[in-house]
Amino acid sequence: MEQGKTQISRRGFLKGSAAAAAFTIVQPHVLGGPDKVAPSDTFGAALIGCGGRGGGTFSDLSRRHKLNIRPLAMCDVNLGRAQGYQKRFKGECKVYQDFRRVVERKDIDVVAIATPPHWHALISIAAMECGKDVLSEKPMTRFVAEGRAVATAEKRYGRIFQVGTYGREGYAQSAGHRATRKILLSGAVKKTDACYVRPGGFKVKQWDGRIDQPPMPIPADLDWDLYCGPSPLKPYTKRRTGGTHRDYWDYEGGGLADMGQHHLMGPAYAFGLDKTHPVEIETYAPPAHPECAGMWGWSKLKYANGFTLVLESREWGEPSGMKSKSIKLEDLSEQQRKIVDAAPEPEKEIGFGEAVKTRQPASGNAEVSHHIVCLMHLTNVSIRLGRSFKFDPVTERAVGDEEANRLIDQPMRAPWHL
Amino acid sequence: MPSSEEIKALVAKIPELDSKDTKNPLLKTRPSEGKLTGPTWDEAVKIVDPIIKGGKEAVAAVVDMLKEVDDGTDYKARYVLHILAQYVCRKGKDEEQSLLADALIAALPGRAKPIQGFLIRQLQVCADGKAAPAIGKFLLDKELGADAAAALLAIKDGAVDQYRAALPKATGKNRLQLIQNLGVLKDTRSAGAMKQAVTDADALVRMAAAWGLANMGDASAVDALIQAADAKETWERAQMTKACLVLAENLQAAGKADESKKVYTYLRNTRKGEAESYVREAAAKALGG
Numbered sequence: 269m270e271q272g273k274t275q276i277s278r279r280g281f282l283k284g285s286a287a288a289a290a291f292t293i294v295q296p297h298v299l300g301g302p303d304k305v306a307p308s309d310t311f312g313a314a315l316i317g318c319g320g321r322g323g324g325t326f327s328d329l330s331r332r333h334k335l336n337i338r339p340l341a342m343c344d345v346n347l348g349r350a351q352g353y354q355k356r357f358k359g360e361c362k363v364y365q366d367f368r369r370v371v372e373r374k375d376i377d378v379v380a381i382a383t384p385p386h387w388h389a390l391i392s393i394a395a396m397e398c399g400k401d402v403l404s405e406k407p408m409t410r411f412v413a414e415g416r417a418v419a420t421a422e423k424r425y426g427r428i429f430q431v432g433t434y435g436r437e438g439y440a441q442s443a444g445h446r447a448t449r450k451i452l453l454s455g456a457v458k459k460t461d462a463c464y465v466r467p468g469g470f471k472v473k474q475w476d477g478r479i480d481q482p483p484m485p486i487p488a489d490l491d492w493d494l495y496c497g498p499s500p501l502k503p504y505t506k507r508r509t510g511g512t513h514r515d516y517w518d519y520e521g522g523g524l525a526d527m528g529q530h531h532l533m534g535p536a537y538a539f540g541l542d543k544t545h546p547v548e549i550e551t552y553a554p555p556a557h558p559e560c561a562g563m564w565g566w567s568k569l570k571y572a573n574g575f576t577l578v579l580e581s582r583e584w585g586e587p588s589g590m591k592s593k594s595i596k597l598e599d600l601s602e603q604q605r606k607i608v609d610a611a612p613e614p615e616k617e618i619g620f621g622e623a624v625k626t627r628q629p630a631s632g633n634a635e636v637s638h639h640i641v642c643l644m645h646l647t648n649v650s651i652r653l654g655r656s657f658k659f660d661p662v663t664e665r666a667v668g669d670e671e672a673n674r675l676i677d678q679p680m681r682a683p684w685h686l
Numbered sequence: 687m688p689s690s691e692e693i694k695a696l697v698a699k700i701p702e703l704d705s706k707d708t709k710n711p712l713l714k715t716r717p718s719e720g721k722l723t724g725p726t727w728d729e730a731v732k733i734v735d736p737i738i739k740g741g742k743e744a745v746a747a748v749v750d751m752l753k754e755v756d757d758g759t760d761y762k763a764r765y766v767l768h769i770l771a772q773y774v775c776r777k778g779k780d781e782e783q784s785l786l787a788d789a790l791i792a793a794l795p796g797r798a799k800p801i802q803g804f805l806i807r808q809l810q811v812c813a814d815g816k817a818a819p820a821i822g823k824f825l826l827d828k829e830l831g832a833d834a835a836a837a838l839l840a841i842k843d844g845a846v847d848q849y850r851a852a853l854p855k856a857t858g859k860n861r862l863q864l865i866q867n868l869g870v871l872k873d874t875r876s877a878g879a880m881k882q883a884v885t886d887a888d889a890l891v892r893m894a895a896a897w898g899l900a901n902m903g904d905a906s907a908v909d910a911l912i913q914a915a916d917a918k919e920t921w922e923r924a925q926m927t928k929a930c931l932v933l934a935e936n937l938q939a940a941g942k943a944d945e946s947k948k949v950y951t952y953l954r955n956t957r958k959g960e961a962e963s964y965v966r967e968a969a970a971k972a973l974g975g
Binding site: 368369371372374394397398399424425426427472473474476477478479480481482483500501503554555556557558559560562563565582583584585652653654655670671674678679681682683685 | 703712713717718720721722724727730755759761772808811812832833840842859865869921924925927961968971
């Protein structure tokens with residue numbers, strides 16, 4: 269028998285249980301025992317982004333995802349906010365202004381990210397590069413190329429990543445939605461006129477942008493350069509922070525980027541839109557403003573198999589005139605039904621907590637979430653071009669359209685890059 | 687060409703920002719004070735088409751309406767210039783695209799820096815490689831260097847020549863940006879400068895250079911990156927490890943299996959601690975173990 273260490277970390281326990289070759293004696297507090305939680309079940313946790321969504325995102329780790337966490341770090345470019353959050357926890361929780369000092373800590377296992385979206389991808393990637401699992405606020409990213417980089421990091425480092433929006437899990441529990449998904453992913457249907465219209469709920473006017481914002485003195489406890497991060501360094505104005513950042517292309521992309529992932533995670537599951545991208549995007553909107561997201565009327569995202577996803581703001585312009593139309597088994601030929609019957613059932617969806625413990629991909633993992641958030645980004649690209657464009661779902665680039673590609677993969681300010 | 691009064695009158699046709707009295711039949715929700723609703727594209731074309739047809743002087747007249755401080759009081763002029771940048775990128779508008787880019791470039795000299803930054807960002811939207819030399823002049827500017835670098839990176843054509851020309855004289859953040867962007871563009875002709883920069887006194891430069899070489903898939907950088915990945919157990923070590931993994935992936939994809947294997951083997955053998963076990967596992971998996 270081999271004498272074990274007095275305390276086994278979560279990583280050590282998970283690896284040992286996966287391929288135990290040696291018999292190890294462990295002390296009772298490690299096993300848990302009455303009134304004790306084993307370290308193997310306890311996760312060092314950090315919150316990066318202590319603004320309006322910080323508390324909810326961080327508490328989701330334990331309340332929704334049932335992870336037993338030790339809050340170890342609160343981080344915000346506005347030091348005062350980080351200090352305010354730190355006061356909620358016991359003494360070992362430290363305050364940071366720079367997320368790099370958080371993710372390089374060895375005792376942090378999982379990171380909750382609730383910064384504005386222009387930081388979601390970079391911090392998610394950095395955390396995974398340092399061996400952490402990530403729960404990120406939505407939208408997952410600010411532009412298309414970021415999502416591919418996050419998915420690559422998730423795969424490269426074998427980490428768990430989840431976007432904190434949960435409509436997909438609800439849809440996956442519906443037999444009807446699972447059946448639709450199975451039909452569309454079976455390969456039985458080469459061409460469909462199925463359509464899903466999402467009418468409203470995008471908070472377009474709420475986040476379309478205040479243009480009349482003069483520059484202001486930078487607050488003393490705010491690192492404005494770090495706040496801007498990869499985005500252009502523009503004069504500080506309060507509206508560029510604290511929720512109203514949603515107005516701006518530099519940090520988010522209006523109400524569409526804010527709400528789209530909430531509304532579409534579920535339908536994307538049902539219609540199999542998490543496996544590919546649209547091939548043509550057409551929008552109806554006013555000309556884009558250089559700084560603020562502005563209004564829009566509708567977006568039609570057409571897929572190679574004929575499926576159309578329509579987003580309607582219901583806040584500007586006339587609606588698209590399209591109606592939702594699903595697809596059912598009774599619509600198919602006998603041969604098609606046989607193909608569907610033989611196809612595998614949709615995989616079980618698992619939550620972030622279970623994913624962290626079992627190392628299986630989470631329901632809203634990077635690959636899935638990237639395909640969905642791209643629907644918003646591609647819509648915004650079309651709006652910002654003032655025209656439609658074609659997209660290659662494999663290369664994730666616009667087809668023969670360099671102006672579109674400038675928005676699909678955007679430059680970043682050093683030292684930040686994908 | 688329209689007179690300056692006619693230009694001002696065109697710009698003035700951009701709708702006012704929302705007020706509680708705003709009556710816009712296209713707005714299906716309540717207007718919100720100070721917020722943007724905007725024209726339709728049909729309305730916008732009636733404004734910008736005469737301007738672009740009026741040539742460089744007409745565009746310059748709109749630029750003259752910009753104020754140094756972006757506080758919303760010149761919102762219409764800014765909006766018109768941005769609409770122009772989108773408009774000229776439509777199919778069949780090559781002449782207009784060229785004219786607008788030339789007009790914006792011609793408008794750059796002598797303007798206040800915030801206005802120059804705004805114009806450079808419009809060039810980022812609509813210009814092609816012919817604008818690269820004019821934008822490249824700003825790469826060493828303390829305030830505008832990042833904007834210029836971003837615009838060139840978006841345009842791509844002509845960017846590396848400008849970056850390489852500026853690099854020897856660049857310092858501080860501008861130097862870091864140039865090294866990073868050369869890496870993004872996978873400029874293999876910069877590999878020599880990058881290899882030198884991997885041992886720079888500035889950690890950010892070291893990391894940017896290492897990642898740039900990795901992104902290029904430069905097989906001759908294997909030893910340099912392996913050595914760099916021995917950094918102390920901090921952020922830099924994680925970034926240098928990333929560079930090694932990216933390099934190994936790119937080498938594998940390019941059919942350079944031996945060089946790729948060398949990198950993965952190094953990572954598998956050196957990341958012994960529990961804290962880096964995920965790197966060891968990633969490397970082992972890549973090696974087929």
